[in-house]
Amino acid sequence: MRRGLSLSALFAALTLFACSKTSEPPVAEAPPVAEPVVTEQDEMIGRGEAIAETACASCHAIGAETESPHPYAPPFSLLDQVVDLGTLKQTFTEGINTDHPDMPNWQFDQIDIDGLVAYLESVQAGASE
Template sequence: MRDRIAFGRLWEAGALIMLGLGVAALPAAAAEKDLTDKGRMLVEKNCARCHAIGKEGASAHPEAPPFRTLSSRYPIDDLAESLAEGIVSGHPDMPIFVFGPTDVEAIITYLKSIQDQPAPKPSE
């Protein structure tokens, strides 16, 4: 009987710990979603005129790469400095954008969320 009671208490304690860990993760997930949503809003406002900014579709400007393919060119995190200091591109009709640190973080988070996943390499 004592073993059953001890096991029951141990199980309850474990369940409470797991529940607490799950609840603690909720604010982090919500913050990540908010940051991703803010990044999407920023690229919609500033970039969608030329670039495809979602997981599908073609860019309106032929020379503007779809944002979902950027990671095939370079690491997304490497864009942070350019976003903070002003992106200058090879074509003259792209405006120069400068974003603050929070906006840069939001844009990077959004860009990471939409990247095409590379096709798995065939086994040799």
């Protein structure tokens, strides 16, 4: 019984604490118009960019760069001249497996693949022309 008592005392203290928290005056919220509009597409591109930075940038030029750190790795901005971006999702789903021994063979989650491909499409040199 002692144990039960001390537990309920603790619970009461916690409740008090929680109540004192909520009785603070609310913090003014920024008007919704000030929020930047982030579309689902932007989020996917951002996800892909983060993956490219960590997993690909050691060999491939990412972003608008056209010179890759690895001499044989195609710059991502020129990738549509090397591969069909439309079939790239399929390729990534099966696990990239080029003949080149330098190119690691990954297995990505579908959402990461979608992000990567969205990102790659967004950085194609000819994409906005």
